[in-house]
Amino acid sequence: MTDLDPTALDPAAHDAADPLASFRDRFVPAPDVVAYLDGNSLGRPPALTAERIERFVREDWGTRLIRGWDEGWWEQPGTVGDRIGALALGAAPGQTVVADSTTVLFYKLARATVTARPDRSEIVLDTDNFPTDRYVIEGIAAERGLTLRWVETDPAAGITPEQVAAVVGPETALVTFSHVAYRSGWIADAEAITAIAHDAGALVLWDLSHSAGSVPLRLDDWGVDLAVGCTYKYLCGGPGSPAFGYARRDLLPSLEQPIQGWTGRRDPFAMAAGYEPEPGVRRLLSGTPPVLGMLPLTVSLDLLAEAGIDAVREKSLRLTDYALDLADAWLVPRGVTVASPREHDRRGGHVTLVRPGFADLLTPLWERGVIPDYRAPDGLRIGLSPLSTSFAEVYAGLAALRDLLD
Ligand SMILES: Cc1ncc(COP(=O)(O)O)c(C=O)c1O
Structure with missing residues (x-):
């Protein structure tokens, strides 16, 4: 990490350059969540989902009834x-x-x-x-x-x-x-x-x-x-x-x-x-x-469909690159190991960080509004869902983890 430009860690610059940034506003807000880092386990609901479910109950199911099967x-x-x-x-x-x-x-x-x-x-x-x-x-x-x-x-x-x-x-x-x-x-x-x-x-x-x-x-x-x-x-x-x-x-x-x-x-x-x-x-x-x-x-x-899977993948790689840069800067010096591939063509949408005792950090992280995933033994999965995750969230989440490790 020593040769990394310090501005490369600035989340605002990454969010400003993100062509998919506006998609985040189309998900249901979760006011107590500082960083949702578990999109690979349970994705967030688009805001329109609530309206569609309500409409389905009132109109499709409510008025079409069994005729819906033929429609x-x-x-x-x-x-x-x-x-x-x-x-x-x-x-x-x-x-x-x-x-x-x-x-x-x-x-x-x-x-x-x-x-x-x-x-x-x-x-x-x-x-x-x-x-x-x-x-x-x-x-x-x-x-x-x-x-x-x-x-x-x-x-x-x-x-x-x-x-x-x-x-x-x-x-x-x-x-x-x-x-x-x-x-x-x-x-x-x-x-x-x-x-x-x-x-x-x-x-x-x-x-x-x-x-x-x-x-x-x-x-x-x-x-x-x-x-x-x-x-x-x-x-x-x-x-x-x-x-x-x-x-x-x-x-x-x-x-x-x-x-x-x-x-x-x-x-x-x-x-x-x-x-x-x-x-x-x-x-x-x-x-x-x-x-x-x-x-x-x-x-x-x-x-x-609107975003396109290729743009989603591009942002996914940027998000995981960013998470790895932050991990190298803050967490590796505090005894954390990266247990995920570094190469783009072998790395999916989440990265796993390992350190003995991570299980004990899950509750304090949740109390701070930071929600990663835990997989035994000792693995924190950082799952970054490109349409709903900002770089600021990744920064805030990993900063909270760094502070807890201290
Ligand atoms: C790779 C993989 N397969 C299967 C499942 C679970 O399947 P189910 O929806 O039946 O619980 C999961 C759940 O996290 C999974 O990660």
Whole structure:
């Protein structure tokens, strides 16, 4: 940090030069919050969300009643899914749906892949993937008598193509990782890893929870088979908003997901005997579309469309660069370690700072209106949501952390 121009730390200069600065005023104000540094866990609500929910209850639900299902609600898993696909995933229409929770959709897609590869006996995953992914895969392995091939990943970095190449083989049915690691923010080389898995005849399922709405994705171009992700993080869908799931178009006919509900059936209103999956992406659905749950998402997707994912990524990198500069100037000399990649092409939208005893600082930080995320052991995640976060917030938040360390 010694060769850094001191004015480079001035947050006002960064905010003045930020082309997305005005988006921040379009989120619900939180007067007691000095620095919201947890946008990678729960995005803030756009102000328009409250009005849209109120209007939906009064007009759409209130007056259209059950007729609403014929006026767009029924199609929403696909229409909202396509919108996420176009704005955030690099996915052509007809491959993305919104449904379930990430955990449930992850289970459905992972289980479908092992059914599609019946003569293979192994699943490749890594030791530092988000717990729900690991637990679900452990459950599927137990259910189907499969062997898990664990890749040991560095919690301060993440999965590499070389590590994947070393474990995949003729027995690999499924390979699954997070694109952006929940702990370190490491961006995996999804294109290279997908190609390595394909060379071995395996399918790949990516968890995009920490990527979608923050890091541009090109699922179609990368040949990705399957993906899932949360919508309540950078996509600002609200607490517990439903997940999105992607399946490559040409793979769809061979995908049999295990929760055979009526919504995923061909011609569901025929109420016919026996399950026959819908030919397209709706075969990933199981039950009634979560129309109310998708509503906030439609508002925040409008903001993303207006800003554009490339501008979001550009600001995201500026924010994380700035957080790292402040960390180097103030926190590293106080015993803090940066446990995230420094290189732009490997760094997602959050950075993790590590120091023994950080757990004890969470309450005093919250008391000062500074809200980061804590991940055991000893990691403070600084999650910077580009549309709602200012450089002044990053400055204030890390200054509070510095003062507490003193
Ligand atoms: C990478 C990742 N996958 C999955 C989940 C959780 O999924 P769910 O919405 O089912 O709780 C999270 C939650 O933080 C996550 O970070």
